[in-house]
Amino acid sequence: MPDQCRDNAYPRPQLQRAAWTSLDGLWRFCFDDALQWERPGDVTAWPLTIRVPFAPESRKSGIGDTGFHLACWYEREFEATRTDDERVYLHFGAVDYEARVWVNDTLVAHHEGGHTPFSADITRALKPQGPQKVTVCALDDPEDMEKPRGKQDWRLEPHGIWYPRTSGIWQTVWIENRPSTHIASLRWTPHLERWEVGLEVFVNGVLWDDLRVSVRLSCGSTLLVEDEYLVLRGQVHRRLALSDPGIDDYRNDLLWSPERPTLLDAEIKLWRGDQLIDEVYSYTALRSVAVHRDRLLLNGRLYEMRLVLDQGYWPDSLMTAPDDDAFRRDVELVKAMGFNGVRKHQKIEDPRFLYWADVLGLAVVEEMPSTYRFTVEGVRRQMSEWMAAIERDSSHPCILIWVPYNESWGIPDLPSSLAHRNAVEAFYYLTKTLDQTRPVIGNDGWEASATDIIGIHDYGDVAGLQQRYGPSTKLEDLFDRRRPGGRVLTLDGYPHRGQPIFLTEFGGVAYARPEDRDKANIWGYTFCEDLTQYEALCCSLLETAHRTAMFGGFCYTQFTDTFQEVNGLLYADRTPKIPLHKIAAAMRGPR
Secondary structure (H helix, E strand, O other), X not given: OOOOOOOOOOOOOOOEOOOOEEOOEEEEEEEOOOOOOOOHHHOOOOOEEEEEOOOOOOHHHOOOOOOOOOEEEEEEEEOOXXXXXXXXXXXXXXXXXXXXXXXXXXXXXXXXOOOOOEEEEOHHHOOOOOOEEEEEEEEOOOOOOOOOOOOEOOOOOOOOOOEOOOOEEOOOEEEEEEEOOEEEEEEEEEEHHHOEEEEEEEEEOOOOOOEEEEEEEEEOOEEEEEEEEEOEOOEEEEEEEOOOOOOHHHHHOOEEXXXXXXXXXXXXXEEEOOEEEEEEEEEEOEOOEEEEOOEEEEOOEEOOEEEEEEOOOEOOOEOOOOOHHHHXXXXXXXXXXXXXXXXXXXXXXXXXXXXXXXXXXXXXXXEOOOOOOOOHHHHHHHHHHHHHHHHHHOOOOOXXXXXXXXXXXXXXXXXXXXXXXXXXXXXXXXXXXXXXXXXXXXXXXXXXXXXXXEEEEOOOOHHHHHHHHOOOOOHHHHHHHOOHHHXXXXXXXXXXXXXXXXXXXXXXXXOOOHHHOOOOOOEOOEEOOOHXXXXXXXXXXXXXXXXXXXXXXXXXXXXXXXXXXXXXXXXOOOOEOOOHHHHHHHHOOXX
């Protein structure tokens, strides 16, 4: 990948163009609590200035207003130049929850879904010269329980395990020029069993008969593939066959894993005859993930997932990272503690985090943010956004597991409601249809039905974990009699079929600095008065999970303190509570 495209914080890292312009920065801003305005010309005043892409609830935005607001408006000027054969596209990483976008008072986009991207061809809305104007209206009812909202609280003040709301623009906004006929999207699918990488290319614009796509795939300085294919009906679907090195040592040099995150750089060019009309830069990786009997396999080998629960929040900027270095630093901190992955909890994370997980080597479990009322509208919204998330993220090698539901949130009557059970099965099979290469945990925590892995949430102490899951435990007793969280592990009619068993939430040991303990709403599962006690308990819990043969993987709660939750291994500012090497030692001890 050319130097100008690598590590340049491009918001869409697997479909990069050399030239792009960020529209992050200062925008005019106002709230619209009465929903009185329908179009830009209706807005009578812009009393505030906001720093995009930080949500108005965050201090980093310059607003810091955590009150209830039904809508907010944004506006700014920007420059756009193009040739006669170019189109100008406006991109939004994420806007929570429903967005309408105008350019020069012309409506160019309408999007629903607070965690997924959208784009618009704004060429026809541009003025021939001079500054252009973009206006955004974001509708986000703070009390709406039928939308996927994850950990965003519906009460005015955060309570329990829920956090401040995120409204409006919270990921990068940018523009780029594209040729009138251009590469619109890519999808990579590794097929390790055949030593191949699947590539799908989708082309938009005038589809001339002589359009071709050339592909150059390399690993470092080694060229692996250089080929070209005819574009048929705007698409290319090919498997790129790699030469099988044959010997494990050489094979391993090409395989991606958290321990050896080898990436394959890709240059994709679009040709009309001998004329180059578009080029993009991407990357992929060769790796496989599968379930075999009671264990997870990565690249055909047994792999223990040592995960930490990651909420993906920062004190001053909420769900938006302060900058790109913050994503990289989080990945480095997780690895320094001996974990090989994260479970991104109730958040579809920014692609820049996934980029650093790909580059530095960190497994990711991606989980759909929950709705909290079961209705037809809620299911429709959740399914639409989940499909968009899978489409956006399926090419990232770091993602090993999909999780559409967590702890029966939004489907609280699973044991008794056929509709709720059908929803889990529908999402499980939909996910398996959209991506056949990864395991799916249908409902993580308890009340499992359609699932490739049984996920258990158990915040018991060390003795309790040893007693419930130790070598003397019979599986039939575990599934028939144990009820962590007061819930059955599997629903009637869905017995354990030998799937791997993961302890996907445990720990939750809370420690707050003395000056923070007078806060009435601090929260945790087990509280420690001093760091010596905290270190001993955390490390013994991690050692227990690692040594319990029943578990094919585990996920410790949690990475950082997050607002009133003080059960992080790090404080919210990413300062360690105990030395990182001590956590790593507990993680990597002998079984």
